[in-house]
Amino acid sequence: MVSLEAKSAYMAPLLESPMPRFFVDILYDEPGLQPPKLQLADSNSLACNVLCFVRDADELPCRELYQQLQGRKPNKESEWIYNDYLVFSLVCAVKKFTLPSEWIRQLLALRASQDEEKKRLNATLGNILAGNLNNREDYHQVSLVYQMLTGEQVPDETRLNKMFNFLWRHPFPFFTSPFLNLISLKALELAFNRKGLLNPEQFFAAEQFTERFLHRTRSLASLVVTVLVLGLVLSLAIATVRYPTNGWVKLGLLLTSAFGVDVLASFSGLRDKLRDMATKALRRAFGYSPPTSSSTKSEK
Structure with missing residues (x-):
């Protein structure tokens, strides 16, 4: 070694x-x-x-x-x-x-x-x-x-x-x-x-793996949430064109506006909240537990 x-x-x-x-x-x-x-x-x-x-x-x-x-x-x-x-x-x-x-x-x-x-x-x-x-x-x-x-x-x-x-x-x-x-x-x-x-070699290897794991789970969650939100926006856009008087469509447009989701611009508020939730869910699913609250900065 x-x-x-x-x-x-x-x-x-x-x-x-x-x-x-x-x-x-x-x-x-x-x-x-x-x-x-x-x-x-x-x-x-x-x-x-x-x-x-x-x-x-x-x-x-x-x-x-x-x-x-x-x-x-x-x-x-x-x-x-x-x-x-x-x-x-x-x-x-x-x-x-x-x-x-x-x-x-x-x-x-x-x-x-x-x-x-x-x-x-x-x-x-x-x-x-x-x-x-x-x-x-x-x-x-x-x-x-x-x-x-x-x-x-x-x-x-x-x-x-x-x-x-x-x-x-x-x-x-x-x-x-x-x-x-x-x-x-x-x-x-x-x-x-x-x-x-662990000896220092093993500890550093574990730290590197942890850093990559945290980064990749966050990236994966971000991708999933982005696809879902874009899918929602696209679905609402199609529904608005095809069913402009439908009550459910109007409700969807109202909720979308309330969360600040805009088809052409920023839907970051909702997206970020969903991404954080998805990231935590992914990490829990893979058995990851943050050691302390002070480590959350490095997780991001």
Whole structure:
């Protein structure tokens, strides 16, 4: 099955870059995935290797690599500390293998920012280090994916529902950060699985079918009603010519005028009312029930 993120026009160019592509393969457990050759000067290479250590529960080489990194003395101008993939992977490793956390906490302090996304991401990573996986102000999708990678499951239905509702209501991309977008897509899938719902692929297919069904039933009802009304108008016209003094014909003409039906111009008032009635009848006949009143706009 083609993964959800691969279907996005936004994600296609992003996934041409090695680091996001590798991160996605880790999140979706791509079989046979191997990290690139470890290069200490390359933050993406570090991130890929640490993620594989976490995935494979390979503690010894991860501990040795982390000890080497602890010898670094970064400052705010150190570019590598702003690599979200690397910092996230290190947080996962520190928690999974119970490594010393002071050094990674210092990195998070150096990453301090006034940008709301970056600020909340840093706060989320800090709370994960502290063992607080359900802080109300965090990006719960980051915590959720962390739990998946490390096997530390601390479910919280309230936080899960809040995250799910936020992401589902907002257009994609959800954030300016590619890292947060990738994590959010995976978190949506995890939420679907946890709730026992359709997976995102199936849900989107169902949504597309529903949209086509609603459109086609309305079009069919419109056609049926138009034919019936035109047939009525034509019948009255013929009857008026052939039976001008007939009482039933006169009554028909009177009712037609009352509903605003005009042979040459608009009979939209009656037609629209009949079309709405016919549409509802068709949908009920096919077993369709609108989920909420707020969805009626989309049905039209």
